[in-house]
Amino acid sequence: xxxxxxxxxxxxxxxxxxxxxxxxxRAGILTTRRGIIETPVFMPIGTAGTVxxxxxxxxxxxxxxxxxxGNTYHLWLRPGVEVIRSCGGLxxxxxWQRALLTDSGGFQVWSLGDLRKITEDGASFRSHxxxxxxxxxxxxxxxxxxxxxxxxxxxxxxxxxGEAPHxxxxxxxxLTARWARRSRARFDSLQSEEMDxxxxxxxxxxxxxxxxxxxxxxxxxxxxxxxxxxxxxEIGFDGYALGGLSVGEEKSxxxxxxxxxxxxxxxxxxxxxxxxxxxxxxVEAVSYGVDMFDCVLPTRNxxxxxxxTSRGKINVKNAQWALDTKPLDDACLCSVCRRHSxxxxxxxxMSGELLASVLLTHHxxxxxxxxxxxxxxxxxxxxxxxxxxxxxxxxxxxxEERALST
Amino acid sequence: xxxxxxxxxxxxxxxxxxxxxxxxxRAGILTTRRGIIETPVFMPIGTAGTVxxxxxxxxxxxxxxxxxxGNTYHLWLRPGVEVIRSCGGLxxxxxWQRALLTDSGGFQVWSLGDLRKITEDGASFRSHxxxxxxxxxxxxxxxxxxxxxxxxxxxxxxxxxGEAPHxxxxxxxxLTARWARRSRARFDSLQSEEMDxxxxxxxxxxxxxxxxxxxxxxxxxxxxxxxxxxxxxEIGFDGYALGGLSVGEEKSxxxxxxxxxxxxxxxxxxxxxxxxxxxxxxVEAVSYGVDMFDCVLPTRNxxxxxxxTSRGKINVKNAQWALDTKPLDDACLCSVCRRHSxxxxxxxxMSGELLASVLLTHHxxxxxxxxxxxxxxxxxxxxxxxxxxxxxxxxxxxxEERALST
Numbered sequence: 001x002x003x004x005x006x007x008x009x010x011x012x013x014x015x016x017x018x019x020x021x022x023x024x025x026r027a028g029i030l031t032t033r034r035g036i037i038e039t040p041v042f043m044p045i046g047t048a049g050t051v052x053x054x055x056x057x058x059x060x061x062x063x064x065x066x067x068x069x070g071n072t073y074h075l076w077l078r079p080g081v082e083v084i085r086s087c088g089g090l091x092x093x094x095x096w097q098r099a100l101l102t103d104s105g106g107f108q109v110w111s112l113g114d115l116r117k118i119t120e121d122g123a124s125f126r127s128h129x130x131x132x133x134x135x136x137x138x139x140x141x142x143x144x145x146x147x148x149x150x151x152x153x154x155x156x157x158x159x160x161x162g163e164a165p166h167x168x169x170x171x172x173x174x175l176t177a178r179w180a181r182r183s184r185a186r187f188d189s190l191q192s193e194e195m196d197x198x199x200x201x202x203x204x205x206x207x208x209x210x211x212x213x214x215x216x217x218x219x220x221x222x223x224x225x226x227x228x229x230x231x232x233x234e235i236g237f238d239g240y241a242l243g244g245l246s247v248g249e250e251k252s253x254x255x256x257x258x259x260x261x262x263x264x265x266x267x268x269x270x271x272x273x274x275x276x277x278x279x280x281x282x283v284e285a286v287s288y289g290v291d292m293f294d295c296v297l298p299t300r301n302x303x304x305x306x307x308x309t310s311r312g313k314i315n316v317k318n319a320q321w322a323l324d325t326k327p328l329d330d331a332c333l334c335s336v337c338r339r340h341s342x343x344x345x346x347x348x349x350m351s352g353e354l355l356a357s358v359l360l361t362h363h364x365x366x367x368x369x370x371x372x373x374x375x376x377x378x379x380x381x382x383x384x385x386x387x388x389x390x391x392x393x394x395x396x397x398x399x400e401e402r403a404l405s406t
Numbered sequence: 407x408x409x410x411x412x413x414x415x416x417x418x419x420x421x422x423x424x425x426x427x428x429x430x431x432r433a434g435i436l437t438t439r440r441g442i443i444e445t446p447v448f449m450p451i452g453t454a455g456t457v458x459x460x461x462x463x464x465x466x467x468x469x470x471x472x473x474x475x476g477n478t479y480h481l482w483l484r485p486g487v488e489v490i491r492s493c494g495g496l497x498x499x500x501x502w503q504r505a506l507l508t509d510s511g512g513f514q515v516w517s518l519g520d521l522r523k524i525t526e527d528g529a530s531f532r533s534h535x536x537x538x539x540x541x542x543x544x545x546x547x548x549x550x551x552x553x554x555x556x557x558x559x560x561x562x563x564x565x566x567x568g569e570a571p572h573x574x575x576x577x578x579x580x581l582t583a584r585w586a587r588r589s590r591a592r593f594d595s596l597q598s599e600e601m602d603x604x605x606x607x608x609x610x611x612x613x614x615x616x617x618x619x620x621x622x623x624x625x626x627x628x629x630x631x632x633x634x635x636x637x638x639x640e641i642g643f644d645g646y647a648l649g650g651l652s653v654g655e656e657k658s659x660x661x662x663x664x665x666x667x668x669x670x671x672x673x674x675x676x677x678x679x680x681x682x683x684x685x686x687x688x689v690e691a692v693s694y695g696v697d698m699f700d701c702v703l704p705t706r707n708x709x710x711x712x713x714x715t716s717r718g719k720i721n722v723k724n725a726q727w728a729l730d731t732k733p734l735d736d737a738c739l740c741s742v743c744r745r746h747s748x749x750x751x752x753x754x755x756m757s758g759e760l761l762a763s764v765l766l767t768h769h770x771x772x773x774x775x776x777x778x779x780x781x782x783x784x785x786x787x788x789x790x791x792x793x794x795x796x797x798x799x800x801x802x803x804x805x806e807e808r809a810l811s812t
Contacts, residue, residue, distance in 0.1 A: 049753065053760040057741060079728070079753040086729045087749050095745040303760075322485070323492045335463060339501040343493050347455065347485040354459040354709075354763055 011202060013211035014152070014238055016270050016291075022384040024263050024289040027376045030270055032151040033200040033208050034091070034099045037066040039270065039291040040379075042282065042372045043101060044365055045299055048074045049094040052299050053358045054365065056096055062335055063365055067099035067151070069294045072144050073108035077127050077134070081147045089149030089197030100198075101294070102150035104141045104183070104215075107243070107275070110159045118158060120175070138182035146190040149198025150210065154241065155183035157215040162249030169219035172244075176217040177231040184235050187212045211238035213272060216261065219244060220253045225261050233266065239292075240265050241272035255284070262288040279308055279371050280395055283388050286375055293372075298364035303357045305349045308367045310391075312398035314342070316360065321346045334366035417608060419617035420558070420644055422676050422697075428790040430669050430695040433782045436676055438557040439606040439614050440497070440505045443472040445676065445697040446785075448688065448778045449507060450771055451705055454480045455500040458705050459764045460771065462502055468741055469771055473505035473557070475700045478550050479514035483533050483540070487553045495555030495603030506604070507700070508556035510547045510589070510621075513649070513681070516565045524564060526581070544588035552596040555604025556616065560647065561589035563621040568655030575625035578650075582623040583637040590641050593618045617644035619678060622667065625650060626659040631667050645676035645698075652681045661690070668694040685714055685777050686801055689794050692781050699778075704770030709763045711755045714773045716797075718804035720748070722766065727752045740772035 015031040016039075028039040044051045044059065046068040051059060059065045070090055075081075087093040090100060109116050109123045116125035122137030141156040156179045160172035190196065191209050200208040214237035218224030232240060242261060245254045258273060262285070265271045272292035273285050282293055298308060307314040309329035314321070316328075327337035328345065336345075336359045348356035371391070378387035421437040422445075434445040450457045450465065452474040457465060465471045476496055481487075493499040496506060515522050515529045522531035528543030547562040562585050566578035596602065597615050606614040620643035624630030638646060648667060651660045664679060668691070671677045678698035679691050688699055704714060713720040715735035720727070722734075733743035734751065742751075742765045754762035777797070784793035 048757050048759060049750070050759050050761040053764065055741075055761070055764065056745060078757055079749075083728060083749065083753070087731050087747065092731075093747070093750055093753075095747075095750065322489060325493050325498075335461075339462060341493065341499070341501075343485075343489065344455070344499055344501065347489070347499075351454050351484055353454060353456050354760060355456040355461070357760055358459065358461065358764065 011205070011207040012238065013207050013209045014270075015205050016239070016268065018268070020380045020382075022379045022382050023287065025286050025375075025379050025384045026289055026291065027379040028270070028291055030291070031205055032067070032099045032211070033198070033203075033206055034097060034151055035066055037099060038376055040282070040286045040372055040375055041067060041292055042368045043067050043069045043292065043294040045069050045071075045294060045296050046094075046096075046100075047071045048078065049090065051361075051365070052303065053354075053361045054299075056094075058362060059096075059365075060098065063362070063369055065098070065365070065369060067101060068096065070100050070102045070148060070150060071105070071108060072102050072141060072148065073105035073136075075148060076105060076144045077129055081144050085147045085197065089147065091149060091198055099152070100148070100150040101152040102145045102148050102154065103274075104154040104156040105136050105144070106141070106156045107159055109136055118175075120178070138179045139186040142183055142186040142190055143195070146187075146195045146210065147197055149196055151198065152239070153187060153210050153212045155180045155187075155212060155214050155237070157217055157243050159217065159244040159247060160219045162220070162244075162247045162253070164219045166221050166224070169217075169221050169224050173218045173224045173228045176215065177228065180214050180232055180235050184212065184237070213237050213239040213241050213270075215241045215243040215274070216265075217244045220249055220257065222257065222260055225257055226264070229261060229264060237269075239270035239272060241274050242290075243274045245273065246275045246277055258285055258290065259288045262290050265289070279368065280392055282368070282371065283375060283391055286379075287384070287388060298368045299361050302361035302364045305356070305360065307345075307360055308364050309398075310367070310394050312395050314398070316342065316346045316349045316356070318346075328363055329367065332363065332367060332370070334363050334370075336360075336363040336366070417611070417613040418644065419613050419615045420676075421611050422645070422674065424674070426786045426788075428785045428788050429693065431692050431781075431785050431790045432695055432697065433785040434676070434697055436697070437611055438473070438505045438617070439604070439609075439612055440503060440557055441472055443505060444782055446688070446692045446778055446781055447473065447698055448774045449473050449475045449698065449700040450774075451475050451477075451700060451702050452500075452506075453477045454484065455496065457767075457771070458709065459760075459767045460705075462500075464768060465502075466504065469768070469775055471504070471771070471775060473507060474502065476506050476508045476554060476556060477511070477514060478508050478547060478554065479511035479542075481554060482511060482550045483535055487550050491553045491603065495553065497555060497604060505558070506554070506556040507558040508551045508554050508560065509680075510560040510562040511542050511550070512547070512562045513565055515542055524581075526584070528562075544585045545592040548589055548592040548596055549601070552593075552601045552616065553603055555602055557604065558645070559593060559616050559618045561586045561593075561618060561620050561643070563623055563649050565623065565650040565653060566625045568626070568650075568653045568659070570625045572627055572630070575623075575627050575630050579624045579630050579634045582621065583634065586620050586638055586641050590618065590643070619643050619645040619647050619676075621647045621649040621680070622671075623650045626655055626663065628663065628666055631663055632670070635667060635670060639672065643675075645678060646671050647678040647680050648696075649680045651679065652683055664691055664696065665694045668696050671695070685774065686798055688774070688777065689781060689797055692785075693790070693794060704774045705767050708767035708770045711762070711766065713751075713766055714770050715804075716773070716800050718801050720804070722748065722752045722755045722762070724752075734769055735773065738769065738773060738776070740769050740776075742766075742769040742772070
């Protein structure tokens with residue numbers, strides 16, 4: 001494998017160091033041009049330039065999120081790349097000075113279903129906003145992500161359906177490999193043209209340029225996954241992601257792929273499992289050596305009244321909480337749990353109050369980010385397997401209480 | 407006039423001291439059982455137990471709101487008084503330990519129009535939530551407000567239409583006077599029965615009980631307003647409010663009533679102008695000696711994309727802000743203006759993002775509360791008239807720029 005950084009200064013765009021291992025699980029330090037990220041890390045989703053309902057002050061100060069994810073598809077369509085370029089890139093546009101990872105837009109376009117058509121060249125689709133005809137290619141995705149100026153850019157991939165047969169998955173994987181090469185080429189030329197709007201000064205450790213991650217596809221088929229990994233590594237990226245999982249396939253399929261593939265991914269580079277998952281999923285994936293995660297669950301479910309707690313999920317709508325003066329999670333030290341009761345949160349939700357989404361999202365992010373802190377701590381102290389067992393058992397507590405009470 | 411406090415300890419429920427005057431304008435210190443409030447003060451609206459979209463941490467820390475308003479009508483119907491009672495009163499239910507003022511519910515019921523019928527006994531109406539039949543009387547309003555446990559309780563009043571003729575306004579004013587007496591009687595018995603869920607320890611200065619304010623009605627008719635003030639003072643309250651203004655009458659009518667009546671209200675007690683108003687309204691009312699205000703403008707208009715600034719109002723929807731990297735208000739030091747641009751706020755609003763409401767509401771409250779801080783400062787330094795002139799001229803800046811540019 002050749003490990004290329006393609007930075008004009010011949011320094012890497014990011015630096016990744018594994019500082020502790022416990023089985024396959026690993027704790028690391030990912031150094032970006034906008035700060036240090038301890039891994040395993042959960043990245044809150046900031047789709048349209050905002051983690052929905054959460055102020056950046058809360059993300060920085062209390063939640064201490066070191067990196068958030070922006071969606072190229074959404075930002076490209078609205079407000080549009082010219083607005084963001086004119087405002088100096090995504091960091092300056094939204095007022096966030098820490099690290100950003102942007103996806104390629106490919107997954108959102110793929111999710112449009114009948115509204116998109118994929119060819120060798122790229123994906124033609126109709127905007128979900130106004131029905132206008134749009135075209136996304138590896139080159140365009142790199143150009144948009146350069147204008148966004150994220151620290152970590154994702155190559156444009158093509159995602160097969162969760163249960164796609166071998167031949168369909170092969171075609172998709174091969175297209176992904178060709179698009180990865182085109183992504184790499186356009187990314188490199190944009191970097192050398194200094195088109196990246198997030199560029200910072202070169203430091204001793206890093207180049208100040210964007211980093212580019214490749215994506216491993218191949219659906220449920222391990223041979224295709226391995227081939228995809230090999231072909232992606234041949235091109236050479238700053239990190240590697242597992243894509244096309246958690247897209248409707250059986251959960252056992254996902255675990256087969258993650259458990260086999262993650263340990264085979266480059267040991268000295270970050271491994272990113274895209275779009276996963278529940279708290280228990282994160283902990284399980286860490287046990288196979290995954291370093292990075294993103295998922296809509298804490299934010300989206302917060303808006304629909306679901307809270308994640310150390311004893312399982314709570315639906316705040318339930319009448320059983322109407323008079324409950326306890327916090328969402330006794331074990332949680334977040335500002336929502338320190339101040340507010342289930343009864344109040346239920347009232348806010350039932351009244352359609354904005355603050356219900358704001359507070360539930362905040363708590364859920366606190367729970368996810370705190371879980372990752374505890375994961376890192378347990379790996380560093382060689383206690384990950386115990387942590388995992390206790391954590392997973394704790395998550396079942398409410399289920400068991402309910403079973404006993406009926 | 408007899409000034410009664412009706413507190414079991416014979417101490418007043420609140421203490422009010424005027425510490426500076428500039429013309430009719432006055433700066434004071436209102437001591438409640440939950441903290442000291444500098445006046446003139448603006449009270450953010452917390453209708454259903456939440457200042458919509460604003461976390462209590464922000465209200466306490468950055469905005470430093472010392473008192474917020476809760477709506478008896480809304481809280482009574484949802485979550486209901488039994489829920490709030492069971493959770494220990496409104497402060498504990500919502501997680502706010504500073505002062506609360508609750509209105510009587512009368513104005514909301516009056517606003518229901520054809521859905522309500524008012525008799526001597528009280529107001530029959532149908533709930534806006536489920537159409538159920540409800541009945542509000544002075545006694546019930548006092549009972550609900552005792553369960554809420556607010557620091558300042560408002561007597562139940564009846565509000566005539568803004569342009570009501572003399573005979574209609576007289577009937578309404580006289581009913582208000584009779585309801586004020588019933589409010590006072592039920593309030594006093596509830597206090598002596600210790601039914602107030604917000605009760606605190608008696609201190610050297612205050613009793614730890616709730617305070618009760620009377621409301622002056624009489625529509626646009628100065629003779630009725632004066633008679634109402636006299637009859638309300640005869641009953642005796644801890645403070646006096648001007649009600650039934652800013653309800654559709656001509657603005658000149660409101661100013662005629664406020665300018666004549668406010669200076670005639672008891673000099674040593676707080677004067678509260680209900681439901682008013684714009685930043686310029688607040689400053690003008692202060693010039694007639696008003697001490698307390700509440701208004702939905704900063705919160706409601708924030709949710710519909712309107713920002714109040716020192717140079718006039720901004721509608722963030724306007725395309726002219728699409729590339730504008732300046733803050734909403736150059737002169738504002740709030741956390742929204744320190745971090746975010748008009749372009750970003752416009753993007754959030756156009757994208758229907760929760761954060762648009764959150765940030766615009768925060769800024770608007772910061773602007774209103776900061777304006778009141780500057781009002782108090784200018785009164786204390788004897789510079790109120792200069793402040794008022796500069797402030798009012800500043801608010802026209804955008805209008806003048808627009809006029810020049812067309």
